[in-house]
Structures are given as structure tokens and as C-alpha cells.
Amino acid sequence: MNAPAFFTAANFRAEREGDWARLEALLDRVERKSPRRLSEDELIELPRLYRATLSALSIARDTSLDAGLILYLESLSTRAYFLLYSGRQPWRRQVVDFFRSGWPRSVRALLPETLLAAALFFASAIGGYALVVSEPQWFGAIVPDALAGGRDMQASAAFLRDSLYGAPSRGGLEIFATQLFTNNAQVSILAFALGFAFGVPTMLLLAMNGAMLGAFYAVYVPHGLGWGLTGWLSIHGTTEIFAIILSGAAGFHIGRAVAFPGVRSRMAAAAQAGRRAALVMIGVVLMLLVAGLLEGFARQLVMQDAGRFAIAGTMLLLWIAYFALAGRTGGPGRG
Structure with missing residues (x-):
């Protein structure tokens, strides 16, 4: 009978950092160029990677992992969120969202x-x-x-x-x-x-x-x-x-x-x-x-x-x- 696996920060990172690196690479490409440079498969992949990153962020917070990792996941999920959703919103909604949540959350993070x-x-x-x-x-x-x-x-x-x-x-x-x-x-x-x-x-x-x-x-x-x-x-x-x-x-x-x-x-x-x-x-x-x-x-x-x-x-x-x-x-x- 195999011994039960223990949750560690190293195991947590090893299992998921491939998705994080992939999401970061796609975001970097979009921010440098344009969403049109992504293939159809990559556009489909973005929401999955975003949800996986949010899930990892939730686990990292609940288990009190190191602050640097939590900050990294917060930043990554925020970038993905704005890429996936802000472009679909009219500018008035984006202004409202800035005052309603974007600005105060950024201040709290600092x-x-x-x-x-x-x-x-x-x-x-x-x-x-x-x-x-x-x-x-x-x-x-x-x-x-x-x-x-x-x-x-x-x-x-x-x-x-x-x-x-x-x-x-x-x-x-x-x-x-x-x-x-x-x-x-x-x-x-x-x-x-x-x-x-x-x-x-x-x-x-x-x-x-x-x-x-x-x-x-x-x-x-x-x-x-x-x-x-x-x-x-x-x-x-x-x-x-x-x-x-x-x-x-x-x-x-x-x-x-x-x-x-x-x-x-x-x-x-x-x-x-x-x-x-x-x-x-x-x-x-x-x-x-x-x-x-x-x-x-x-x-x-x-x-x-x-x-x-x-x-x-x-x-x-x-x-x-x-x-x-x-x-x-x-x-x-x-x-």
C-alpha cells in the first residue's frame, strides 16, 4: 500500500506552474501584439488557464502559502481577467469598474x-x-x-x-x-x-x-x-x-x-x-x-x-x- 502524499508548497508549484507559465506566455504575446495573433486553440485555452489560476490562487490563500507566490497568482489572474472581460465592456463600464474595484483593490495590495x-x-x-x-x-x-x-x-x-x-x-x-x-x-x-x-x-x-x-x-x-x-x-x-x-x-x-x-x-x-x-x-x-x-x-x-x-x-x-x-x-x- 502506497504512503499518502503530503501537501507541500513544492508539490503544489510543480503540479501547476506549467499552466501558469503557459498563461503568462499567452498574455505576454497578446499585450505585446494583439489577440488576433493567437490561434483558435489558444483562444479556447485561455479561459481554462484563467480558471485554473484562480483555483490555484484560492488554494494558495487558504493554505497560507508564501506571499510572493500569492502576489504572482493575483497579478496573473488580474491580467487574464482584464484580457478576457474588459474588452467586452463599454468604456463607461470600465470606468465604473475602476472606481468600484480596480483602484481600491490595487491600493489594498500595496x-x-x-x-x-x-x-x-x-x-x-x-x-x-x-x-x-x-x-x-x-x-x-x-x-x-x-x-x-x-x-x-x-x-x-x-x-x-x-x-x-x-x-x-x-x-x-x-x-x-x-x-x-x-x-x-x-x-x-x-x-x-x-x-x-x-x-x-x-x-x-x-x-x-x-x-x-x-x-x-x-x-x-x-x-x-x-x-x-x-x-x-x-x-x-x-x-x-x-x-x-x-x-x-x-x-x-x-x-x-x-x-x-x-x-x-x-x-x-x-x-x-x-x-x-x-x-x-x-x-x-x-x-x-x-x-x-x-x-x-x-x-x-x-x-x-x-x-x-x-x-x-x-x-x-x-x-x-x-x-x-x-x-x-x-x-x-x-x-
Whole structure:
């Protein structure tokens, strides 16, 4: 009588990786060229391979196999899903599906990178604050003169207070706000685009932006205006900083795939990670647009700290609830 076979990760992979490799090869060919390049037999084979991959993904999750394999199967099944189904949907349905499930699922898949990006950003803000408080000369090295606009360590309390609560028609803070938004948009795009360099430039950009935030707090806090600065920044900053952190997470996601490709080549790993990160970045652009509207209108109309914090808190809760709950059922690789 033969001894019973035991389930192992090695056996699981050996029995199924032929199907995965075959599916990946067909997807690569379609994405490089066109579905018309597939034969009739290959077109029939695609749905079978997709279902087999979904089944393997379900087993891998239920048995808690290694995270790298689960991530690979999620990516593979998502690519196959969009190839098989998204082309049959009108563009309006694809837009709805992006907001309903595609974007929030992609953000949830980047949770470890998001936590890392957030920790780095806020740790850098604390470091920048401490550095400027101890040595005020550092402010000029951290914050460009054009962005500071006179809001430096020599500024008076009256000038700083007016910058937070003065009438919008005076224009000083509006120029500063536009410069800050432009800077943050550039940082977001670069943090994502440079992620392929093992995430190092992404790390530096997040640290630089966080230190800049801390440096401004070092200017306002000694004058008793830290709370007011927080209210002024947060009315659009809960959206804008969230977008920066997500763009950093997207860059880290690509960098991790390049540094640790697993069973795939670095190019294939980076390509798969890039597709997921690109979905996140489409949403980041939309978040930056929302932040721009909040900055241009809500911040101008709401001059009281309580109102600013109410808007900021509402936006933050909406983003967290959306990313945590949307797209939890249906489709490939359920969240």
C-alpha cells in the first residue's frame, strides 16, 4: 500500500506552474501584439488557464502559502481577467469598474508599501522639525526661497498669522499654496516613475518632502501657530499627502519587484508590478485634482480652524473607508 502524499508548497508549484507559465506566455504575446495573433486553440485555452489560476490562487490563500507566490497568482489572474472581460465592456463600464474595484483593490495590495511610505514621510517631517529648531540655518537648505516666500525663521508672528487667516485677496498664501501643490504633484509623479531604481529615489523624495513639512512647522510652532498651520494644511493636505504616500508606495512596489523578482525575470516582475502601480497612480492624479479643488475653494472660503479640521477629517475618513471597503467582492483576486 502506497504512503499518502503530503501537501507541500513544492508539490503544489510543480503540479501547476506549467499552466501558469503557459498563461503568462499567452498574455505576454497578446499585450505585446494583439489577440488576433493567437490561434483558435489558444483562444479556447485561455479561459481554462484563467480558471485554473484562480483555483490555484484560492488554494494558495487558504493554505497560507508564501506571499510572493500569492502576489504572482493575483497579478496573473488580474491580467487574464482584464484580457478576457474588459474588452467586452463599454468604456463607461470600465470606468465604473475602476472606481468600484480596480483602484481600491490595487491600493489594498500595496498596504505594506503604503505603511512604509507613510512612516518614512512623517519620520522625516519630525526630523526636519527637530533639525530646524536646533539649527535655524537648516531651513534655507531644506526649503527653497521661492517656496518659503518670506515664511522663514525671521518672519514675525503677525506676518505668519496673516498668512493663515488673512483675506484671500492679499494673494500671498495663494501663491504659496499653488507652489506647494505643484511641488507635491511633481514629487508624486517622480516617486512613482523612479521606483524602478530599487525604490531609492522614491525614498529620498519622500524624505525630502517630509522634511520640508517639518521645517515649516519649525517656523510656525514657536509663534503658537502650529494648530493653525495644521488646519490650513489639512483642509487639502489629508488628500494631497495621502496621494504623495500612495505614489511613494507605488514606487516602492516596483522597486521591490525589481530587487526581489522571485521566480520571474526582473523585467517581467517589474512589468507586472508596474501595471498594478499604474492603476494606483491613475487614482493619485485624481486625488491631486480633488486636493487642488479643496485648496482653491474650500480653503479660501473657510477661515476658522474648526471648519478646516471638519473638512479635513471628513475627507480623510472618506478616503480610508473607500480604500478599505470598496471592491471587496466579485472579480479576480478578491480583496
